[in-house]
Amino acid sequence: MVPAPASQSIHEAVSFELSIKAKDSIKTALAMTIAYAIALLMDWDRPYWAAFAVAFVSLTTVGQSVNKAALRMSGTLLAMAVSLIIISLTAQNRWLFIVLLSLFTSLCAYKMGGQRASYFWQVSGFVTAIICFDSGPDPTDAFNTAIMRGQETGMGILVYTLVALFLWPNSSRAAFFESTATLTKCQTEAFLNCVELAQGRSTTSGAAELEAAELQAQNNFAQLLLAAEADTSEVIEQKAGWRQFQVQSTALTAALQHWRDSLSEISHQQLMDAFPNLESFNGEISERLKAIGDMQAQRPPSRQPAQVTLPADLQVVEALSHYDRAGLAVARVHMRDVEKLTRDLFTTAARLWGFSDQNVEFGATTTQVQLALPDRDRLIATARFAVMQWTAFLAVIYIGDLPGGFGFVTMVTALGIAVVQMPGFKVRTLSAPTAYAIAFSGIVYLLVMPQLSSYLQLAPVIFAATFAICYLNHAPQQMLGRALGLALFSVICAISNDQSYSFISVATTAMMFSTLFVLLAVANYFPFSMRPEDVFLRMLKRFFRSAQIILAAVSEEPRGTATPPAQWLYAFHVREVATLPQKMAAWAAHLNPENISANNPQQIQTLTAKLQLLSIRLNQLTKLQADTGAAAQLHLQADLQDWREQMNTTLAEFALPNTPEPDNSGSAAPTSEPGRQLRAKLAGTEGDILNSSEAQEVYQLLGAHRGVAEALNAYGELAQQINWQALREPRFA
Amino acid sequence: MTPIPHEFAISGVYLPPMLIAALLGIAAALATTRWLDRKRLSRHFFYPPLASLSFMIIYTVLISTFVVGA
Numbered sequence: 079m080v081p082a083p084a085s086q087s088i089h090e091a092v093s094f095e096l097s098i099k100a101k102d103s104i105k106t107a108l109a110m111t112i113a114y115a116i117a118l119l120m121d122w123d124r125p126y127w128a129a130f131a132v133a134f135v136s137l138t139t140v141g142q143s144v145n146k147a148a149l150r151m152s153g154t155l156l157a158m159a160v161s162l163i164i165i166s167l168t169a170q171n172r173w174l175f176i177v178l179l180s181l182f183t184s185l186c187a188y189k190m191g192g193q194r195a196s197y198f199w200q201v202s203g204f205v206t207a208i209i210c211f212d213s214g215p216d217p218t219d220a221f222n223t224a225i226m227r228g229q230e231t232g233m234g235i236l237v238y239t240l241v242a243l244f245l246w247p248n249s250s251r252a253a254f255f256e257s258t259a260t261l262t263k264c265q266t267e268a269f270l271n272c273v274e275l276a277q278g279r280s281t282t283s284g285a286a287e288l289e290a291a292e293l294q295a296q297n298n299f300a301q302l303l304l305a306a307e308a309d310t311s312e313v314i315e316q317k318a319g320w321r322q323f324q325v326q327s328t329a330l331t332a333a334l335q336h337w338r339d340s341l342s343e344i345s346h347q348q349l350m351d352a353f354p355n356l357e358s359f360n361g362e363i364s365e366r367l368k369a370i371g372d373m374q375a376q377r378p379p380s381r382q383p384a385q386v387t388l389p390a391d392l393q394v395v396e397a398l399s400h401y402d403r404a405g406l407a408v409a410r411v412h413m414r415d416v417e418k419l420t421r422d423l424f425t426t427a428a429r430l431w432g433f434s435d436q437n438v439e440f441g442a443t444t445t446q447v448q449l450a451l452p453d454r455d456r457l458i459a460t461a462r463f464a465v466m467q468w469t470a471f472l473a474v475i476y477i478g479d480l481p482g483g484f485g486f487v488t489m490v491t492a493l494g495i496a497v498v499q500m501p502g503f504k505v506r507t508l509s510a511p512t513a514y515a516i517a518f519s520g521i522v523y524l525l526v527m528p529q530l531s532s533y534l535q536l537a538p539v540i541f542a543a544t545f546a547i548c549y550l551n552h553a554p555q556q557m558l559g560r561a562l563g564l565a566l567f568s569v570i571c572a573i574s575n576d577q578s579y580s581f582i583s584v585a586t587t588a589m590m591f592s593t594l595f596v597l598l599a600v601a602n603y604f605p606f607s608m609r610p611e612d613v614f615l616r617m618l619k620r621f622f623r624s625a626q627i628i629l630a631a632v633s634e635e636p637r638g639t640a641t642p643p644a645q646w647l648y649a650f651h652v653r654e655v656a657t658l659p660q661k662m663a664a665w666a667a668h669l670n671p672e673n674i675s676a677n678n679p680q681q682i683q684t685l686t687a688k689l690q691l692l693s694i695r696l697n698q699l700t701k702l703q704a705d706t707g708a709a710a711q712l713h714l715q716a717d718l719q720d721w722r723e724q725m726n727t728t729l730a731e732f733a734l735p736n737t738p739e740p741d742n743s744g745s746a747a748p749t750s751e752p753g754r755q756l757r758a759k760l761a762g763t764e765g766d767i768l769n770s771s772e773a774q775e776v777y778q779l780l781g782a783h784r785g786v787a788e789a790l791n792a793y794g795e796l797a798q799q800i801n802w803q804a805l806r807e808p809r810f811a
Numbered sequence: 812m813t814p815i816p817h818e819f820a821i822s823g824v825y826l827p828p829m830l831i832a833a834l835l836g837i838a839a840a841l842a843t844t845r846w847l848d849r850k851r852l853s854r855h856f857f858y859p860p861l862a863s864l865s866f867m868i869i870y871t872v873l874i875s876t877f878v879v880g881a
Binding site for chain 2: 811
C-alpha cells in the first residue's frame with residue numbers, strides 16, 4: 079500500500095466542513111464589514127444604513143436575497159421621491175406634513191397586507207418616515223438625506239449580492255427541484271387517498287394531514303419558484319412554463335380537495351355502480367401522476383396520456399333519488415376536472431423536462447381582472463397603524479423630552495407597519511430579543527469600541543459581533559431576533575467617522591423601546607380589541623352574515639340584471655366568505671388555552687376546517703349559479719324556496735354572538751326532499767337523464783345546494799360541542 | 812405625610828421618580844389583572860382593557876403620592 083503524501087495528510091488533518099449556519103453567518107458578517115468600510119472611506123453620513131441593507135437582504139439562497147434586495151431598493155426609491163414631495167409641499171406646516179405622511183404610510187400599511195410585493199410596501203412606508211422625520215424639522219438637508227439613504231441601501235445590497243455570489247454561492251436550484259418532486263408526491267398521495275375513499279377502502283380521518291401537507295408543499299413551491307426565477311438558469315429560460323406549472327398544480331390541489339369532499343357524502347357503492355369505468359379512469363390518472371414524477375427524475379414517460387371518459391350506467395342512475403343523482407353529478411364534475419388538469423400538467427411537465435416534441439412557446443398565464451374590493455381586516459390593521467403613528471407624533475409634540483424624539487415616531491412607524499399585520503402579536507415576543515440586543519450592543523459600544531483606534535481594529539469587532547448574532551439566530555423562527563439584533567447593533571454603535579461615546583444614548587434607546595412597547599401593548603386593545611378570542615368571534619359573525627347575503631342573492635334574479643353597486647357588494651361578500659376561514663385558522667392558533675377552558679384547541683382548528691369546507695361549497699354554488707341557464711334555475715326555484723328560508727334562519731343563528739348554542743341537529747339539512755317535485759316534473763323525461771345538458775345543469779345545481787347543506791350540517795354538529803361562553807367571556811388577557 | 816420627591820440613582824445613573832412610579836404601577840396593575848382573570852372576576856367588567864389601563868393609572872398615582880414621592 080502506497081502511503082498518502084504528507085501534504086494530503088496535513089490537509090485532511092486540518093480540513094473541516096463548515097455548517098450552512100456558519101457559512102451564512104460568515105457571508106453576512108463579511109458583507110457588513112465591507113459595507114461599513116466603503117461607507118466610512120467615502121465619508122458618508124450614517125454608515126449604519128448600509129449595514130441595515132446587508133442585515134435585511136441576507137437570506138439563505140442567492141435568489142431569495144436578490145428578490146428581497148430588488149424589493150428593498152425599489153421601495154427605497156419610491157420612499158425617496160414621496161418624502162421629498164411631502165417635505166417640499168409642507169415646509170413650515172407640521173400638521174399638513176404629518177397628515178400627508180400618515181396618509182402615505184397608511185396606504186403602505188394597507189398594501190403590505192396584500193399578496194404581492196408586501197416587502198416593497200413595508201420598505202416604502204418606513205423609509206419615507208425615516209427621511210421625513212430626519213429632515214422634516216430641518217429641511218435644508220432633505221435632498222442629501224434622501225440621496226444618502228438610496229446610495230447606502232444600494233451599496234449594501236451590491237456588497238451582499240457580490241459576497242453571496244462569490245463566496246459559497248447557494249442557489250435555490252436543488253431546493254426548488256426537490257420542492258417540485260415533493261409537490262407531485264403529495265398530489266399523488268392525495269389522489270390515491272381519493273381513490274381509496276371512492277372504493278370504500280378508507281375514511282376521511284387522515285384527509286386533514288394530507289391536505290395540510292399538500293398545502294405546505296404548494297406554498298413551499300411558490301416561494302422557491304420566486305427565488306429560482308432569479309438564480310436558476312433552467313427556470314429563467316422557461317419562466318412562463320414554470321408559471322403555468324404552478325397555476326395548473328394549484329388548480330389540481332383544489333380539484334382533488336373538492337373531489338375528496340364530495341366523496342364523503344355519497345355512497346361508494348353507488349359511485350362504483352353508476353360509473354363502471356371508474357377503475358380504469360383512476361388507473362389512467364394514477365399513471366399520469368407517476369409519469370410526471372418520473373419525468374422530474376429524468377426518466378422518460380412510457381406513453382402519452384390516454385383519452386378517458388366517465389360514462390354513467392343509466393339503469394343504475396335511474397334507480398337513484400334525485401338527491402343522490404345530484405351528488406353523483408357533482409362528483410363526476412370534479413373527476414372530469416382532475417382528468418383535464420392531470421392531462422394539462424403532464425403536457426407542461428413533458429415540455430419543461432424536454433420529453434415533448436412540441437416547440438410552441440408557453441402562453442402567458444392569464445389572470446382574471448378582479449373588482450377593487452377593500453379588505454376589512456387590512457382596513458382595521460391600517461386604522462390601528464394610523465392611530466399608533468398619530469399617538470406617537472402627538473406625544474412627541476406635547477410631551478417634552480420624550481426619549482428618542484422624532485426617532486420614536488420613526489421606530490413606531492417601522493415596527494408598527496409590520497406588527498399590525500401579524501395575527502395574535504404579543505409584545506413579549508419582542509421584548510426579550512430587544513433587551514438582549516441592547517445589552518450586547520451596549521457592551522460592545524461602551525467597553526470595546528473606545529479601545530480601538532483604526533478601522534483595522536474595528537473590522538474584526540464588527541465581523542465577530544455580526545457573526546455571533548447571525549449564528550445564534552439562524553433558524554427561520556428566530557428571524558425577528560436576528561433582524562432586531564443586527565439593527566440595534568448598528569444603531570447603538572453608531573459607527574461613523576466622527577465617533578463619540580455616550581452612555582446616555584444607550585439608555586435613551588432602551589427607554590425609547592420601552593415606551594414603544596407600551597404603545598404597541600395599548601394598541602392591541604385600542605381602538606379595536608385584537609384579543610384572539612374577540613377577533614375570532616367577530617370574524618365568525620361576519621362569515622355567517624356574508625353567507626346569508628350570498629344565499630339570499632342566489633335565490634334572486636340572475637346576477638347580470640343587478641346594478642353595479644349591488645354587484646360590487648355581492649362580490650365583496652363572496653370574497654369575505656372565501657377568505658375569512660383562512661384568517662380565522664391563523665387567529666385560532668393564538669387562542670389562549672386558559673381562555674377556551676372546556677374547549678379542545680383541536681376542536682377550534684377543526685371548526686375552521688369545516689368553515690373552509692362551507693366556504694368552498696358556497697363558492698361553488700355561486701359560480702354554478704352564474705354559469706347555469708335560467709331554465710335550469712327555474713326548475714329548482716320552487717323546490718328550494720323553503721329550504722333556502724330554513725338555511726337563512728340557521729345562518730342567522732350562527733351569526734348572532736349572544737345566543738345560546740343553536741340546536742341544529744339535522745336542521746341545516748333540507749327537511750323535505752327537494753327532488754320530489756323535480757321528480758314529478760321530470761317523470762315524463764325520456765332518454766338519458768344525465769346526458770341531457772339541461773338535466774345535467776339541474777343536477778349539478780341541486781348538487782351544489784346539497785353540498786352547502788351537508789357542509790353546514792358538519793359545522794353545526796361540531797359547533798354544538800364548542801363552549802361558546804368561554805370564548806365570549808370578557809378577560810383582561 | 813407624603814415622601815419628599817427625589818430622584819433615584821443607580822450607580823450614578825439618575826432616574827426620574829415618575830418613571831419608577833409608572834414601572835411599579837404597571838407591575839401592580841398586571842398582577843391585579845392576572846389575579847382577576849384567574850378568579851374569573853374579569854367577566855364583571857364591561858371592557859377589561861380599559862379597566863386595565865385605569866388600574867395602571869390609579870396605581871401609578873397612588874405609588875407616586877404615597878410611596879415614591881413624585
